[in-house]
């Protein structure tokens with residue numbers, strides 16, 4: 003099944019909640035646009051807002067005209083596809099951003115200057131984004147992974163595609179006199195409400211309820227309101243403005259996991275229990291393999307036999323060997339052995355799974371620090387990537403997880419799992435706004451191909467329903 007359509011289908015939970023809230027806000031204090039009989043369309047409510055994305059195009063305005071003017075389409079609505087540009091229409095090999103950003107290119111194409119200065123330096127210097135990474139990768143990755151979904155479209159296409167039923171439901175809602183939604187609104191007047199303090203407050207509450215966090219919600223609404231107080235806005239216009247703000251916040255953090263020429267490139271994966279570390283390692287390993295990389299996985303959770311077994315299953319799926327140690331073995335010792343073997347075999351990537359640990363378990367956190375110390379003993383520049391895996395369904399708690407793991411393990415990037423099936427996608431916005439850590443990928447399901455590069459615009463539109 004197409005990766006993006008699945009994500010879209012699932013993220014709909016978030017957008018539907020926001021949509022309902024926005025509908026309620028506008029409906030509450032809004033009024034229908036007055037019927038403008040004569041002239042074409044000189045007015046148009048809030049012209050300034052959704053500029054490029056005239057979300058609530060024509061349908062609403064030219065209300066009265068329907069019959070008299072056979073052409074109720076001052077302008078077709080197709081313009082609704084906001085695609086400002088590059089992102090969406092990405093075929094299999096995304097233009098700007100290397101889709102499968104995750105895995106990577108071939109050591110050679112790695113942009114990094116010197117093979118040696120790999121790790122740290124690069125991480126600290128804001129990597130030139132997706133580009134520096136593995137450009138060629140895109141192509142090689144998908145094939146292997148998404149055999150069933152070779153032509154994965156943009157996140158949005160996946161959303162809309164998978165939202166077939168939901169989309170129709172929306173149209174029905176618009177038909178019922180609710181805020182517009184494409185052509186369905188053509189027969190109904192569009193509701194608009196003047197932007198005032200009360201409306202802003204409601205918006206803030208709505209965003210906070212979607213796990214965006216207080217600070218971020220306030221910032222977002224303030225930006226949306228700037229220069230627009232008193233303007234009459236429809237739900238569609240508000241969504242467009244909101245999506246724009248979310249995109250603005252997310253764009254700087256949408257960065258694929260960088261690959262370095264160093265062998266092995268050590269990828270340490272951390273997170274609390276059940277956040278999706280093992281699953282993510284399996285998915286990533288599969289993508290790296292598909293990109294032609296040699297990979298070894300180290301089962302660093304030596305205390306839970308079930309955890310090791312699960313990792314072995316993922317290793318088999320991905321076609322990657324899993325190194326394990328006897329139950330109760332010091333994980334740091336296993337990691338040391340894994341580093342030795344990875345070096346001896348010259349593998350491209352060593353992915354280290356770690357036991358899930360809660361931020362308040364000092365002993366486990368100390369264990370993690372020890373693992374990092376041992377890794378550095380073998381290679382001072384490692385770990386080259388420390389991925390913190392966060393479960394999107396935990397909402398605001400993800401913020402404190404980032405704070406804690408960052409101190410202990412020098413987190414270099416995030417992977418947000420379980421974005422499917424949650425209405426709390428807004429927490430990503432809060433994370434991006436507060437920490438600015440790169441979001442390398444998002445998990446949208448339990449299958450091996452359910453890991454997607456993070457696309458800010460697609461995400462914003464999916465989240466807001468714009």
Ligand SMILES: Nc1nc2c(ncn2[C@@H]2O[C@H](COP(=O)(O)OP(=O)(O)OP(=O)(O)O)[C@@H](O)[C@H]2O)c(=O)[nH]1
Pocket residue numbers: 273274275276277278279280281282303309312356357358359418419420421422423444445446447448452
């Ligand atoms: N729906 C959904 N489920 C996911 C996703 N990622 C992981 N899961 C599920 O989440 C559960 C926990 O995933 P694991 O990979 O075992 O998590 P973990 O962090 O390794 O867990 P511990 O070993 O207990 O620390 C499993 O049932 C996974 O199938 C995702 O993106 N979407």
